[in-house]
Amino acid sequence: MEGSGSVPVLLYLAGYGAVVISTVIVNCFTALNYIYGTTRASDYIHKRLVASVLRTTIRWLDRTPVSRIMTRSTQDINAIDNSLASSLRDFVDVCIRLLSRLGAVIFFSPIFLIPGFFILVIGVCCGSVYFKAQMSVKREMSIAKAPVLGHFGSTIAGLASIRAYGAQQLFITEMQTRTDRHSRIARIFNNLQRWMAVRIDFLIAIFTSSLAWYLVYVLHQSASVTGFSLNMAVQCFGSSNVERIGSYLTIEQEPQPHPSGKPPAYWPSSGTLRVERLSARYSPDGPEVLHQISFDIKSGERIGIVGRTGSGKSSLTLSLLRCIYTTGEIFYDGISINKLNLDALRSQITIIPQIPELISGNLRENLDPFEEYEDLELNQALESAGLNALQEDLPEKDRITLDTMVSSGGNNFSLGQRQILALARAIVRKSKLLILDEDYRTDTIIQSSLRNQLGGEVTLITIAHRLQTIMDADRIMVLDAGSIVEFDAPSVLLENTKGYLRALVDESHDRDILMKMVESKSH
Numbered sequence: 001m002e003g004s005g006s007v008p009v010l011l012y013l014a015g016y017g018a019v020v021i022s023t024v025i026v027n028c029f030t031a032l033n034y035i036y037g038t039t040r041a042s043d044y045i046h047k048r049l050v051a052s053v054l055r056t057t058i059r060w061l062d063r064t065p066v067s068r069i070m071t072r073s074t075q076d077i078n079a080i081d082n083s084l085a086s087s088l089r090d091f092v093d094v095c096i097r098l099l100s101r102l103g104a105v106i107f108f109s110p111i112f113l114i115p116g117f118f119i120l121v122i123g124v125c126c127g128s129v130y131f132k133a134q135m136s137v138k139r140e141m142s143i144a145k146a147p148v149l150g151h152f153g154s155t156i157a158g159l160a161s162i163r164a165y166g167a168q169q170l171f172i173t174e175m176q177t178r179t180d181r182h183s184r185i186a187r188i189f190n191n192l193q194r195w196m197a198v199r200i201d202f203l204i205a206i207f208t209s210s211l212a213w214y215l216v217y218v219l220h221q222s223a224s225v226t227g228f229s230l231n232m233a234v235q236c237f238g239s240s241n242v243e244r245i246g247s248y249l250t251i252e253q254e255p256q257p258h259p260s261g262k263p264p265a266y267w268p269s270s271g272t273l274r275v276e277r278l279s280a281r282y283s284p285d286g287p288e289v290l291h292q293i294s295f296d297i298k299s300g301e302r303i304g305i306v307g308r309t310g311s312g313k314s315s316l317t318l319s320l321l322r323c324i325y326t327t328g329e330i331f332y333d334g335i336s337i338n339k340l341n342l343d344a345l346r347s348q349i350t351i352i353p354q355i356p357e358l359i360s361g362n363l364r365e366n367l368d369p370f371e372e373y374e375d376l377e378l379n380q381a382l383e384s385a386g387l388n389a390l391q392e393d394l395p396e397k398d399r400i401t402l403d404t405m406v407s408s409g410g411n412n413f414s415l416g417q418r419q420i421l422a423l424a425r426a427i428v429r430k431s432k433l434l435i436l437d438e439d440y441r442t443d444t445i446i447q448s449s450l451r452n453q454l455g456g457e458v459t460l461i462t463i464a465h466r467l468q469t470i471m472d473a474d475r476i477m478v479l480d481a482g483s484i485v486e487f488d489a490p491s492v493l494l495e496n497t498k499g500y501l502r503a504l505v506d507e508s509h510d511r512d513i514l515m516k517m518v519e520s521k522s523h
Contacts, residue, residue, distance in 0.1 A: 067150030144182040261341035268333035270299035271432040271459030278328035304470025307479035350431040356422035358410030385424035
């Protein structure tokens with residue numbers, strides 16, 4: 001029906017349909033862009049976090065609890081992947097809706113631009129106070145949560161010892177104390193949120209009530225316009241994790257690889273080691289733990305390093321691997337290690353620690369993670385390391401093979417078995433420099449394998465915790481307070497009745513055995 005009062009229904013429907021279709025298309029594009037952008041950002045942050053932690057210094061790892069690193073890698077990453085990304089999208093959406101609805105209110109009631117501005121200023125002030133407090137409280141929440149996770153992990157790991165010593169109540173009390181501290185901070189955070197919510201609700205009530213009074217009693221607007229304006233007014237008011245992860249992206253780092261740090265293809269061809277005026281410290285401004293030490297080691301020599309606790313034995317090992325800050329020069333097969341990339345240097349030095357680490361998987365993957373060797377070579381390495389001698393009396397089904405599964409950390413193997421597997425890895429890698437952090441549990445088998453299976457060009461450095469394991473070494477280095485006080489053949493050092501090694505031997509309960517070992521070697 002056409003007339004002066006007719007309404008072009010089809011035109012409005014077409015316009016409405018066009019708006020709906022446009023909205024769907026824009027929302028689809030926005031969602032796809034959001035998913036793509038957040039995925040890329042999350043992947044980038046996670047890769048940088050992992051790379052930063054893996055390339056950091058030993059000093060930083062010693063100072064930082066494992067539980068705190070776990071929190072950054074799990075809780076904070078999850079917040080960025082989910083909560084933060086979702087909050088960012090919601091924030092943009094709310095801003096657009098807020099501006100459009102505020103514009104609708106001002107269109108019908110321009111005078112409300114003034115009170116709207118003052119309410120906005122008050123809201124921004126409250127929000128500023130809230131966000132400052134929220135960042136501090138969330139940071140404290142994260143700090144308080146790390147000890148809870150750390151205590152839980154250590155309790156699970158040491159459950160057998162806790163029960164054996166009857167320390168259950170002590171650990172329960174400690175867990176309750178740490179949980180209470182985290183709960184107190186969590187309650188403060190919840191109260192902070194309620195504080196902000198009450199003020200937002202109060203501002204909404206003032207703005208909506210005053211707008212309703214103005215529309216009804218001053219402008220006498222129609223019910224439809226009043227309802228629309230009030231609806232828009234009500235809906236107008238409807239990054240701590242990034243900061244913490246950001247701090248981990250800028251932690252102290254080890255030197256990055258560069259093309260000039262690649263060694264020649266033939267390097268190393270021998271295990272020759274020359275150290276000149278080496279000093280070392282664990283931090284740039286920390287005290288020196290090694291003081292201007294110098295020595296030469298020929299290729300194929302067996303060197304024992306001994307000294308009292310704190311003498312610098314471990315520091316010397318870390319210096320050879322460039323794990324701590326050093327001055328002076330260390331030449332490995334004629335090349336200064338300061339000029340080498342760290343990955344190139346460390347790939348050519350094998351260290352067998354007291355407690356070797358194994359990765360989850362089978363034994364083959366632990367010996368040869370990059371699949372560079374045949375099974376025959378791996379089995380020969382296991383035999384050379386002494387594994388067969390360790391399990392001679394075991395039935396065939398219980399013997400360790402390349403297909404034997406390894407649990408996380410190698411907990412299904414004894415400490416002695418893990419050290420033998422670490423020695424097998426060293427034999428497979430054919431390193432010219434082998435550092436052994438000796439332990440009494442594997443002495444017989446390990447020492448026999450070291451004497452008989454390593455090639456004549458392999459230099460062996462043994463950090464001794466028992467004198468008996470190094471008395472047949474070619475030379476013994478005695479460290480005291482970060483300095484070399486003696487370095488010569490055992491027979492020569494023992495001739496000095498006032499020497500450091502002689503004093504250590506005289507204090508030992510195995511003095512007679514040690515003296516006989518040296519005499520038999522000299523003959």
